[in-house]
Amino acid sequence: MSHPTVPARPAARHGWAPALAAVLTGLAVMVLVATLGLLAAGAAALPDGAFPRVVAATVVTAVGGSVDITGDAGVFAETRADLTALPLSVTLVGALVLGAGFLRPLRYRAVASARELAGWAARIAVLWLAALTGLAFAARQTFALDVGSGTLGDLTGLLDATPRVGFTADVPLTVLFGLLWLAGTLLVALLVARGAPLPGRLLRRQEAVRPAAHAMLELILAYVLIGVVATLIAAAAHGHVAAMFALLLLGLPNLVWLAVTVGLGATWHGRVEGPFGLPVPHVLDAVLRTPDVSALNLRSLTAYDGRMWWLVVVDAVLLLVVAFRMAVRSPARVRLWQHALHLAVALALNVLMMCLTGRVSVHFGMSLLGIGDLGGGLSGELFLDPRLWQAVGLGALWGLATGFLGGLPARWVRRRRAVHAR
Structure with a gap:
């Protein structure tokens, strides 16, 4: 008596198209969350059309990128500013979505070789590097600060010392820390997902x-x-x-x-x-x-x-x-x-x-x-x-x-x- 065989699930492909989908989905969700958060914070009122570039800077900092803040107030004044803070809501959402995109083609598998996992991660890393570099170049803007109409406003106008503040993403550091963030995200995704395949030597x-x-x-x-x-x-x-x-x-x-x-x-x-x-x-x-x-x-x-x-x-x-x-x-x-x-x-x-x-x-x-x-x-x-x-x-x-x-x-x-x- 013959028993019907259950057809095996086809192995998921993890080529360039799924890698592009994973990267674009992760970035799209991060940009959406950052945009909505900055709109709620009133950043849409920033002068000189700075809002899209502030969104880019927020996403850059969310993955560990470096954004330098600069100031200029003429020859009679000095401005300075520094900011070190991660918008962790954007970071967490991006990590969850990108990790899920990384694991999706690997489902229905029990074992995967280290070479296969490294090749799949490398495809995502190449596309992530390109997208992150573009964001880093977009994350730069300079705009004037409104100091009001009182004595301070009169002084800054008289001395031509109207403060201007700008930000510029450090592209090399952003790429470095962004790749480290990606590597950590993918590694944690493999460790956390109980059904994700691992190389045979690591199963024990x-x-x-x-x-x-x-x-x-x-x-x-x-x-x-x-x-x-x-x-x-x-x-x-x-x-x-x-x-x-x-x-x-x-x-x-x-x-x-x-x-x-x-x-x-x-x-x-x-x-x-x-x-x-x-x-x-x-x-x-x-x-x-x-x-x-x-x-x-x-x-x-x-x-x-x-x-x-x-x-x-x-x-x-x-x-x-x-x-x-x-x-x-x-x-x-x-x-x-x-x-x-x-x-x-x-x-x-x-x-x-x-x-x-x-x-x-x-x-x-x-x-x-x-x-x-x-x-x-x-x-x-x-x-x-x-x-x-x-x-x-x-x-x-x-x-x-x-x-x-x-x-x-x-x-x-x-x-x-x-x-x-x-």
Whole structure:
């Protein structure tokens, strides 16, 4: 008696056309999110038709590119500005879409050679390099700042010192860091996707990496989803809808990463000075807007608002949930202490990524006739910097504890499944 055979799924092709589709889709989504966020932030009112170039600069910085800010105010004045911040909403969306595009032609496969994976990644990299270079050349503009009609306006007009600010993408650095970002995105996509093919020699290693990597992806997406809900509730309750949507579409993960690490017990140092209107919880602005550098941690936040202890509760609950899911997905031979170690390493690396990408440094100022920084909205400073290794160490400790505790009920679930299977 013959049995009908199930036709095998055809192997997906991963040539230049799918690579082009993956790159264009990723860039299109990043440009769309950046455009909507900048529109909500009021960037459409920038003079000299600068808006499209600001969008290009935002996408460039989202993938780690370098944008230099320049200033000019004539022979009697000096302007200076610097900006170090990643629009992580754009970064995260781009990574998710590009990673999915990279994995799509590889579905229905169990094994792929290292040469095949490298060739497929190289096609995407070549097209990504071309697109990123074009964006970097487009990300440059100079425009005048409106200083108002008061005394400052009269002085700048009299001395021909009207400030002009410009930005220019550093093309070589943008290409370098953009390619590194792409390589990291594709590598993480391979590690996170449980069904993605790997070279045969690495299949035995995946049980120690993939469940923990997938748990970190679930953790990140859960935190971002909570941030989205909280932002929408705040917009409905307190107004400022445009500012809230600008935060949502440009920098929500920046705020989420801060909340996550503070909930783990980490400390950030920061300061806000000048006319920055931050669309963030009032307690955060209150702690940072001081004459000296402030320590931002659970102690300083709860001194203003005792409800900030909920950050610890949210961290604990989500980590226990992902630890349980990681243990359930792992092979039965993985021991409890190994679950704890795997989650500790994964969470420490995740916290390291959050701290490195969540740093913010913004400064701008103008001096006239050598007399300091002028006020009137033309000077300000904002910076936020973590105690890096303290945060990473706390992440490892939390990972050990929650990995062990989350693995305990997973063993009971596995035993129940084994009993029912008999």
